[in-house]
Amino acid sequence: MSPIKNVAIIGGSGNVGRPILEELVAAGFKVTALTRATSTSTFPESVTVKKVDFSSPESLKEAFAGQDAVVSAIATVAVDSQEPIIDAAIAAGVKRYIPSEFGVNTRLTPGTTIGKILAGKVAVVDYLKTKESPNFSWTGVSTGMFFDWGLKHITGIDFDKKTVRVVDSGNEKFQASNLHFVGKAVASILKHPEQTANKYLSVASFNVSVNEIIKTIEQLTGTTYAVDKVSSADLEKLGADKLAKGDYSAFGPLVTAWNYADGANKGLTPETSANELLGLKEEDLKETVKAWLVKEGKL
Structure with a gap:
């Protein structure tokens, strides 16, 4: 797999999105923040900002043109809107998609009470699995609290x-992670595309x-x-x-x-943590x- 250089982030001004964006910039990626037309969020000068109509597949496809990866930091209440975003990313030739997981390991939640709230996240990862191809892959990241x-x-x-x-x-x-540690994990995943392709990884600061x-x-x-x-x-x-x-x-x-x-x-545990794989230390x-x-x- 060729190196990932250009990264688009959705939700890059939020509580978890902002530190992810900052760590992507620090890691040397060329970062584009996708925002709604009405957004007043500001970003570092090195970050390209594109206004997008998230209800329009064509607008999304145009925004994703030339991007190697898309990172979604969409809020939990909106995670079920990601399937059209994923489709547009694939149509635009994006190679890697990181869904809005973070937090709880949703692979453990089906059949539980909390799983009823997180069902949208579970469905997105399940959908990504159906889209795997030689040209497209995904990585899910659980970070705990x-x-x-x-x-x-x-x-x-x-x-x-x-x-x-x-x-x-x-x-x-x-399992718990500092916010910038979450960003470092995302950056490391994109620095190691072959080792992290089509995997659900768990990391933790502590x-x-x-x-x-x-x-x-x-x-x-x-x-x-x-x-x-x-x-x-x-x-x-x-x-x-x-x-x-x-x-x-x-x-x-x-x-x-x-x-x-x-x-x-x-x-x-050492067996369930991806810290070593990603070169992260507690x-x-x-x-x-x-x-x-x-x-x-x-x-």
Whole structure:
């Protein structure tokens, strides 16, 4: 497979899309950000911006002309709009498509309650599998929780009340990635097109437990936090009840139970992690937590 040089990104101004775009630029790719005509998002000067009508196959095909790869960072609520985008990319000669996965490993979710919310993502990867050819391939990427972006949610911390939330024992290790680590993973995938073709990969900055995070916060701040114990079974029931009513805030309790429940097994092992394949090293937990605490004004 020839090297990938030109990369188009959709959703490049979002919480996960922005760091992916920045890491693609840093890795030396020629990056094009595709936006809606009404978008007011701004990008680095080195990034080409194209206004696209995402409902028009011809507009998409024109935007994808000359692109080697497309990275989708479309929000979860819009993931089911990707099939026409994939078709247009193939028609334009794009060689690699990275769907809007990231987060939860959706290959594990069919048949589960959280899987009902993530069914659109599952369907997109299934669709990509049907499009594999000598000229077109895909790579899915699971990154676990967005660590530096979501630490307040992960710990349920209340700095004023000096409390933290612990699900079950709090000892269960789970997969989590800093946002720029997600971007580095995407860049490395595109730097290694042959090794990553038609694969679903899982990466992580950390495989860590909530108790380990809380201990690190307490060491850095010199403060002891009271523990608010929560049952994963209660969270699962809360999420299921919300979802039954069409309330998609169900994702919060469901993803919390998914990751932190005792026996969840959402941490990566050397056998399930693609860090080594992509030349990625786990990051420094203490330094990440410290930077977050400084940002929060707590150090």
